[in-house]
Amino acid sequence: MDEHALRELAEERLRALAGPGATLREDQWTAIEALVSGRRRALVVQRTGWGKSAVYFIATALLRSLGEGPTVIVSPLLALMRNQVEAAARAGVRAATINSANMQDWQSVQESVAAGTVDVLLVSPERLNNPDFRDTVLPELTASAGLLVVDEAHCISDWGHDFRPDYRRLRTLLTELPEGVPVLATTATANDRVVRDVADQLGLGPAGGETLVLRGPLDRESLHLSALRLPTAEARLGWLADRLGELPGSGIIYALTVASADDVASFLRERGYEVAAYSGRTDPAERERAEEDLLANRVKALVATSALGMGFDKPDLGFVVHLGAPPSPIAYYQQIGRAGRGVRRAEVLLLPGPEDRDIWAYFASLAFPPEATVRQVLGALADANRPLSTAALEPMVELSRTRLEVVLKVLDVDGAVHRVRGGWVSTGQPWTYDAERYERIAQARRSEQDAVLGYLNTTGCRMEFLLRQLDDPHASRCGRCDNCTGRGWSAEVSGQASSAARDRLRRPGVELSPRKQWPSGMSALGVPVSGKIAAGESALPGRVLGRLTDIGWGNRLRGLLGTSPDSQVTDGPVPDDVFDAVVQVLAAWDWPARPAGVVTIASHRRPTLVRSLGERLAGIGRLPLLGEVEQVGDGARRANSAQRLASLWQGLHVPMELAERLSTVDGPVLLVDDQVDTGWTMTVAARLLRKAGAREVLPFALAVTA
Structure with missing residues (x-):
């Protein structure tokens, strides 16, 4: 198929996906052509709403029309998967998922993939090392895949704001791909260091080579950024109760902890607002119902933790408010990027609190543990000489269950342990504790926290500040934020709202x-x-x-x-x-x-x-x-x-x-x-x-x- 015919077919698929007036951006077409005609590996770093999913759905449709196998998409969150399955259907692409929430469907999905009736298989990164999936399903997928997509690719990198050990298993998958299988990695949040790291990893293996990097401006003209310092938690909550009705449309209120998300949602409901709490502890069915309510504008807001961060797609989201600052400006940009995709104006407001640093310190304490503790894990597995489950291993080591699971995943990627049916075993391979690397990562996190304080204190353009943290070469004064316009939100809180908030918080x-x-x-x-x-x-x-x-x-x-x-x-x-x-x-x-x-x-x-x-x-x-x-x-x-x-x-x-x-x-x-x-x-x-x-x-x- 010549280039002209290929592009016409791509434009046709885009119109089915995005509407009759849609046309491909040049970088979208460059990526699609590189994947379909060049069978290359590409990294696309573009703002949320730019159309990264259109690239891989259209590329999938074109590759399938040429007789290639199904696309495998590694996607981090269930909410994002649900959005993508619906979007794929609009592009005429049949999609299915394998994740922890649909175990009962795994067998039928695998049979559909083998029968060629599924064009796209979305898998969570955790599936990559599930023994049954890794040993029986993944080799066949790797051999027959027509395209591999790594969504939210900053998770691959140690330096990404949301690094996940499970994503590091993609390094192995990339080295095992047959020659001629294109690979696409996408993200909206990657600075220069993360871009270099991900691009290098995409080039791994005999089928690798130089990675095509397509990087565009990250600013979105609909976003109007503000920050407002209020003296107490009562003032912040009272302010929100006074102003939530003034914020456009429906949106997201981010909280730093599950407890505060629950408390804020409860208070706002008492004040007459339709809101729902959303966190990693929320029942899966309840989470899905909350997402649907927000999509349909049946609620004014979801009061959410970062569990919603990368996993939600609502073009008309009218506002994002943070009660407490995230520990990284890049994480902050990731979350506010959910707003304003399909509206002319979206309000983005940060209300920092004095407890933010304590919460950052707590999460920092969960970083990779000292060498002696990790050696405990290796020693216990070596001495056992049989598979040990995480629960059986826990009494033998000085680690909480959550931290132990992270350590095992890192050791697995490093080749020191291996996950099998029944638990974990030692491989006997030598392993080196990379103290220098872990300290560099810890220092990077401390620098990110300092940058958040810099964002709060800056008298310059807030959007430009964030974009410079992302090394966006297009960063410039936005002319829209509170500092650029000189018009910020009033700090005034009504006596009634302040009193109600005080009573609720002191209850x-x-x-x-x-x-x-x-x-x-x-x-x-x-x-x-x-x-x-x-x-x-x-x-x-x-x-x-x-x-x-x-x-x-x-x-x-x-x-x-x-x-x-x-x-x-x-x-x-x-x-x-x-x-x-x-x-x-x-x-x-x-x-x-x-x-x-x-x-x-x-x-x-x-x-x-x-x-x-x-x-x-x-x-x-x-x-x-x-x-x-x-x-x-x-x-x-x-x-x-x-x-x-x-x-x-x-x-x-x-x-x-x-x-x-x-x-x-x-x-x-x-x-x-x-x-x-x-x-x-x-x-x-x-x-x-x-x-x-x-x-x-x-x-x-x-x-x-x-």
Whole structure:
């Protein structure tokens, strides 16, 4: 097929996809021609809404018409997959997905691909190392694929703002592609370093070569950027309640934590707005329903965490508001890029908070662990000489489940471990801890955080600032942002909204669900428990004053408990304002029976705080202070549930005097501590108290970590 005929066919497919008046951009055609005629590898870095998906759907249609195999698209989020399946259908391309949410369909999808009735298969990066998929499905796909597409390609790079270990497996896939299979990588957020890194990786393998890089201007004229500093969380939430109705159309309100997303959504609903919360913890069916409601403008906003970041396509999105700043200007650009694609004006507003740095520090603490800890993982797998599941491996290492999963993925990509049915095995291959690389990455993250503060403080053009962070050679003054125009949003908050926000944020009390199941593999640590926690040994549902991640009580509790990165713990009696809020929580607690006594848990870090809290609760409730559960050992928090439980199993003790007093109490005991992290301290202490004679145990603490 000659170039003219090929382009005519491409234009025809575009009109089916985007409407009768659509025409291909020159870079779109350059990419399509390179893939279809040149069978090249290309990286397209273009703003959200530019039409990157049109490139791969049209290229797929053309390659299929030439008799080539199906396109495989590696796509990171389920919401994005759903959008892409619908878009493919408009282009006359039959698409299907394999991901964690449709396991029941995998067999039929694989059969459809083999039968040639599917043109595009979208897979999540996690599927690339699922043993069944990797060993049985992927080799056949690799051999028969007509095109490989890597969506959100910045995830490949260590330097990308959303690096994912699963994406690094694409390096192996690229080296195994047969000669003549084109590859397309796309992203809207890549600076020079990420572009070089991704382009180099695309050139891997005998079928590689020089990567074609197509990079366009990232500015979008519809976006109007502003930043507004408000003094308190109450002011920010009250401001939003006052102004949400003034924002155009429907949009997204980003929050930094799941807790704040839930709290903000709840408050805005109380103020009469149709909004929904959306996070990684939201039930999949509920998430899909929320996406559909926003697409159909049935809600004013989704109050979302970054779980929605790359995974949503709504051309008429009218605004994006951030309650709290993301830790990277590139991540910020990624999220605001969802707005204004199909409208003349979209409002983009950042409302930073004093807790932002604490939250950044928390996520930074989850970075790749020190060498000694990683060597623990390798040693445990080598000694086992058999596959170990993540749950079985967890008690043997000083890592939380989440961090252990990341370490295993990185070690797998590096060739040191291998995922098989039943878990993970050591390959026996030598492995080097690249400390220099990990420190460079950590330094890059710190620089990104400094750049966010620079964005907030700049008196220059905000869009130009963001685009320079992305090394956009077209970056220039936008003429639209609050700094360019001199017209920003008013910081005024009505008394009614401010008062309502203060009441909502200062409303104390969060339910504390008891642990139901013992961790796996405890026998390896000398702890004789497994399975469900017996009803006669467990606690009842408890309460805490607030979460450390709350935008209301969180700030007060982080300061009191010394959990902020720069804070120093100063032990002392419970402050009056905190105790008054505790009393409110107890007054509102719908316990099955009133407590008949108070027991505290001995604290290594804050003994005076916990003891005074127990004494004052006993005094105001006219209850006997029965004593305290003693704690021996260093009191250090362990990295995961299994090791934490093993430490507490040996370290917690009910003294004889306390056991004797428990026998005299006819009713539940209130078990008091300062902070709940994993929940195992309360669980073990409650078990000991039940065995010592307590009828029931009601846990109470000032704070819960999340």
